[in-house]
Amino acid sequence: MITDKYVLESLDKLSQRGSPSEQLESYIQSVSRSIQQGKYRRISLPIKTLKEIKEDSLTVNYVAILCYYVLTNECLLKLPRAYEAVRYFKSAQSSQRNQLLYSLQTAPERLWKSLPGLPKHPIRSDLLSRLTQCEDFANRYTESLGRLMVEFRAGDQLPPKEELQRRLNALSQFLQLDSVNIVEILQATEKLTEGIGSATTAVTRNVPPVKPPSFVTRYWPAAFLALCYGPTSLMALWQSRETIKRFVQENVIDFVRGLIINWVYTPLRQVWATVRHDDDSSIAVMSQGTLSSESSSLTRMIVHFMQENTSQPLNEEQLVSQVEKGDLTQFLKIYETQLEHPVRNIASGALIRSLLIQIQKTKVDGSLALNGIDRMLQSQQLVFGVVALSPALVIIYTLTTSAYRLCKIGRLWSYESQHKEILSRSLNNAERLLNYDGVEAEESYWNQGLLAIEVTTVYQMGLTLLPRNMRKEWTRDVAELTDPKLSLRSRLNVVYRIYHTYSKYF
Structure with missing residues (x-):
């Protein structure tokens, strides 16, 4: 807690004046360890032992610091709950729907208190009364806590005797005591820690419990419905066990198996094959070797055609090189000559042969375009594999995180x-x-x-x-x-x- 640093410094400063008695030393060490570990540990000081000790100023000072430690920590732990109760009753009072729900939840309690007649207090007045009690309690103890922190620390720069008197006055005022006797302060501290914010004690001046309705009060309607319709529902579930079993098999077990095999194992295997450059895993829109075979066929067709339709010497190596680069200039010159006498060339079959060669050239161009698409797909194949794997990984991560939180934390959400x-x-x-x-x-x-x-x-x-x-x-x-x-x-x-x-x- 935020006051622990001051308590630890005060104990260290006081230890320079002298060591505590043997009866108090274990409690002081326990408090010091708890503060260093960042925890609060409620202690119960031995009142009978304290009476037997000679009440010297050093012992009383140690006890006063321990009382301050207990009171401030108890207030800082319990008062936030009182403010939560204030927010709860304000929320219940905020709308008619919330008021009706609160009326249903507290109906048994109000009927029991007002028997044999009907409830004496309307819902609005009951909510207002509880809200006022919670606000009064929270405001009063908030002011008392602030006064204790200020007044208790105000004596730090005073002489030892005046410092102790200032601290005892601060504790006595917080506990609403007429005496500054350390034994009475210690007894009142014990009573207060047992009852602040949860029960009625003499120290709290008969303040009623400041907390929202209990868990049983808020959820008894749901429990009542479960008790009424639970056996019937369980019997219906038992009679439908085969249908439920089949549903679980088809929608849970098969889903999990398909998710793991089809969307995790298979994409992972494909990604691994892509990284290893496995040829069987490559993405393609055309068969391997198609472009090479069609290009070779086109080259042979043009070479044979040129040999039969030209009277000049033919450089076959140069012609093959031009065809591989897509240059068909020599062939197209003959084709243009054939178009001057189309009927005669169609009858002889020369023009039809030229057209079939151009169709083959179109096939080669199409295969070349598809080959470019294949190369692009293969360059992005790893990206496609990871994208295909991502949805399954998200689902598995969500399920495992929820299962971990349910097992370790006790709830599915971390809030x-x-x-x-x-x-x-x-x-x-x-x-x-x-x-x-x-x-x-x-x-x-x-x-x-x-x-x-x-x-x-x-x-x-x-x-x-x-x-x-x-x-x-x-x-x-x-x-x-x-x-x-x-x-x-x-x-x-x-x-x-x-x-x-x-x-x-x-």
Whole structure:
């Protein structure tokens, strides 16, 4: 908690005056270890043993610090729940639908309290009464917490005797005692830690429980429906077990098997074959060797045609080279000559032969275009394999993450967005409270207590969002928000530093 650093410093400072008694040493060591581990451990001080000890100032000072440790931590743990109860009752009061739901949930309790007649208090008045009780409790203890933190620390610079008296007065005022006797303070601390925010004690002045309705109260309608229709539904499920079994087989087992084999194993094998340059795995829109065979056929046809239709000496190597490059100039000159007497050349078959050669040339050009497409597909084959694998990987990652959270955390969702929202709201409230300066004393105490509660919420939410290797820096920075040694301006700069350093995790 945010007050633990001050407690640890006070214990170290007090140890310089003298060591605690043997009866207290184990409790002090336990508190020190808990603070260093970032945990709060409720302790029960030995009141009978304390009575037997000579109440010297050093022993009383140690006990006062331990009482301060327990009271502040209990308040910082319980008061946020009281503010949650306030938000719950405000939400229940916000709409008629929520009021009707609240009426249904609390109907048995209200009927039991008002028997033999009908409920005496309408829903709105009941909600208003509970909301007022929760707000009064939260505001009163928030102010008391702020007063305790300010007044207890105010004696740090005073002489030892006056310092102890200031601390005892602060504890006595918080516990609403008329005496500053350390034994009475210790007894009242024990009672308060057992009852604050959850039960009625003498110290809390008969304040009723400040919490939302219990789990049973809120969910008894659902449990009642399950009890009424549960056996019938179970019998219907048992009678339909074969249909359910077939449905699970077709829609769950077969789905998982098909997902793994068709969308994970096969694409992975194709990606691996692509990386290894396996010829069998290549993507193609035409058969291998098609372009080469058609180009060779075209070359032979033109060479034979030119040999039969020219009287001049023919350089076959030059002609073959030109045909391979797509240059058919010599052939086209003969074709142009044939077109001067088309009927005669058709009858002799020469023009038809020329047309068939050009059709073969068109086939070669088409094969060449398809070969280019094949090369482009093969260059992007790895990308296609990864894209085909991605949807299955996303599904598998989601399923495994949900299963892990269900087994390890106990729920399918981590509620990270809700934690971020709570942290942002509390950090905003902390910054707003730090901007208040020059207010009256009572309001200042309330602001100080509320600031401690908001900073505690910020600290706890940050522990769930930040990596483990940043928790030490996070604890140090958040603790500075309530450090009275720093000015308000300096603490506002701490807020800016928190936003600047940790905003990517919020």
